[in-house]
Amino acid sequence: MPGYDQNKGTNRFRNMVVGVNAAVPLDNGTYTTGINFDNAATTPAFVSVEKEIHDFLPWYSSIHRGKGYKSVVSTDAYEAGREVIRNYVRADRDAAVIYTKNTTEAINLLACAMNQQKDDRDTVISTWMEHAANDLPWRDKFRVEYVEVDRYGRLDLNDYEAKLKKYRGKIRLVTVTGAANVTGYLNDIYLLASMAHKYDAPIHVDGAQLVPHVPADMRPAGSPEHIDYLSFSAHKLYAPFGSGVLIGPKATFEEGVPYCMGGSAIKLVTHDRIWWEEPPAKCEAGTPNLMGIVAMAAALKTMNKIGMQNAFEHERSLLDYAYGQMCNIPDIQLYSHPDKQESIGVIPFTVEGVHHSLISAILSYEAGIAVRNGFFCAHPYCERLLGYTAKQIEDIAEKNALFPGLVRVSFGLYNTYGEIDKFINFMHTIVDNKKFFINKYGNSRGLYNIKNEV
Known part of the structure; x- marks a missing residue:
């Protein structure tokens, strides 16, 4: 796999990127090395x-x-x-x-x-x-x-x-x-x-x-x-x-x-x-x-210098690995099909019974994992993928109700399989403990106020 040493479990591109080992705070008062799976929005900077x-x-x-x-x-x-x-x-x-x-x-x-x-x-x-x-x-x-x-x-x-x-x-x-x-x-x-x-x-x-x-x-x-x-x-x-x-x-x-x-x-x-x-x-x-x-x-x-084909092949290998693992998590629905269309390292998904905004917050506060949620500024596309009609969206807007949406994981050339493993393990934890996390973050006394995000 280009850029990845399977024997050492390291990514040779990783030391080319600023801030990849920065520690971020968790809800329990400890710190962990942050994982950025929101690269489709903004990437960190190269050291160069x-x-x-x-x-x-x-x-x-x-x-x-x-x-x-x-x-x-x-x-x-x-x-x-x-x-x-x-x-x-x-x-x-x-x-x-x-x-x-x-x-x-x-x-x-x-x-x-x-x-x-x-x-x-x-x-x-x-x-x-x-x-x-x-x-x-x-x-x-x-x-x-x-x-x-x-x-x-x-x-x-x-x-x-x-x-x-x-x-x-x-x-x-x-x-x-x-x-x-x-x-x-x-x-x-x-x-x-x-x-x-x-x-x-x-x-x-x-x-x-x-x-x-x-x-x-x-x-x-x-x-x-x-x-x-x-x-x-x-x-x-x-x-x-x-x-x-x-x-x-x-x-x-x-x-x-x-x-x-x-x-x-x-x-x-x-x-x-x-x-x-x-x-x-x-x-x-x-x-x-x-x-x-x-x-x-x-x-x-x-x-x-890296070679764009090398970067693409590494990111594609991350995509294939993560997608295969996510297919085995109960109650997750995936909305992309990299097996049917060549893709960059992006995976949109939902978790049954848990609002997309909560998933994003839980991953951040509990595991230090940054993802994106909402419609990603591509509203008609997301609405179509989720099966909403224009009339249904109008009703949601008129009632000022919570918007539907997706959670998006997106990879950069510096991300690793180990980071994906941590994400997959914690997604299992969320799915297995929905009631606990919804009570902690989603109710009226919760730590997080669900809000509409685009």
């Missing part, structure tokens, strides 16, 4: 990123407009980051690499640009499995058609092609997640791209869950498999401080007004006219998050 930030901080300064030495150093680092990103995802040399705060801002930026260039193409093809960041920005600008998922939560390719045929000539964009943040399913982005291009539609891939886990390749512009637009975030890639990126043809961003307006985006301004900079500068108004960009570039370099 921590060092790069520490080494660069003395040289931190303004970019582009300063003539001082530190400003020149900072500007060079800022621009060099684009090439690190471009090479990492094999983007075309003339593509715009635009810095953003995160994937959410990247997609909002793209939606703003697309809205100004409809050219009688007023339809966006999306899917039922999207994160809100790749759904909501399109709704007030386009007619959005959602590709169906099957009973396992996988994309229905027949429905996808049917929608491409039906709206051919009217499609401004196909926008789809590369990997689902709820189920971990990896979509065949090259097949989806080829099908979109066959029907004269460009494609955007939300790479927030894709790029941190599998080798990324946008393919050349002349290829049917070319990914026209790609977005992703650094905070899921072992780089803190909130940075992200949008990559796509410069022409998309040359016309119209930018999503955010201000300094750095302009060449010259009078009270009567604005001359905008060329992309990507046009799309990067204001003082940028330079430290976030330095962190992202350092993280991508480290990922290259």
Whole structure:
């Protein structure tokens, strides 16, 4: 298993990550080494990123407009980051690499640009499995058609092609997640791209869950498999401080007004006219998050050294191990099927008779294990997986009742089989002692107030 020494029971990637041995408090007053199984939300930082930030901080300064030495150093680092990103995802040399705060801002930026260039193409093809960041920005600008998922939560390719045929000539964009943040399913982005291009539609891939886990390749512009637009975030890639990126043809961003307006985006301004900079500068108004960009570039370099295929294979082995163990725990229902669709290391589940928010709290307070619960910002997808109708969800909202939801375990390249064993053992403890834990955490005098989480 790549990255894992079975004889020593250690993960060689583990010492590359900051904070993996940090002790966290438990309800009984003791401490234990924390286990982070919430990597689909945010990963810890690489040690290499921590060092790069520490080494660069003395040289931190303004970019582009300063003539001082530190400003020149900072500007060079800022621009060099684009090439690190471009090479990492094999983007075309003339593509715009635009810095953003995160994937959410990247997609909002793209939606703003697309809205100004409809050219009688007023339809966006999306899917039922999207994160809100790749759904909501399109709704007030386009007619959005959602590709169906099957009973396992996988994309229905027949429905996808049917929608491409039906709206051919009217499609401004196909926008789809590369990997689902709820189920971990990896979509065949090259097949989806080829099908979109066959029907004269460009494609955007939300790479927030894709790029941190599998080798990324946008393919050349002349290829049917070319990914026209790609977005992703650094905070899921072992780089803190909130940075992200949008990559796509410069022409998309040359016309119209930018999503955010201000300094750095302009060449010259009078009270009567604005001359905008060329992309990507046009799309990067204001003082940028330079430290976030330095962190992202350092993280991508480290990922290259590790080898993304090695990382994926290790995480896949963790997934297979954990999934097999979870199948044997009574009263647990699993909502992903990695045996039926290639997946990243994500497992959504529920425990019969115990609210998802309680499971998350019990794991944290009793065992020091961090997971995520709720709808994971992918509400329609989770509602569909759980079998709720739109009317049922409306009733829940109107009554201000507790939301249904799932618990999600998600792995990073530094996680270990030993951590999974501890999780599995404690899940057995929870299932075997439901009444005790519900009384301790869930009743009116409990230690935890159940609340709605998204």
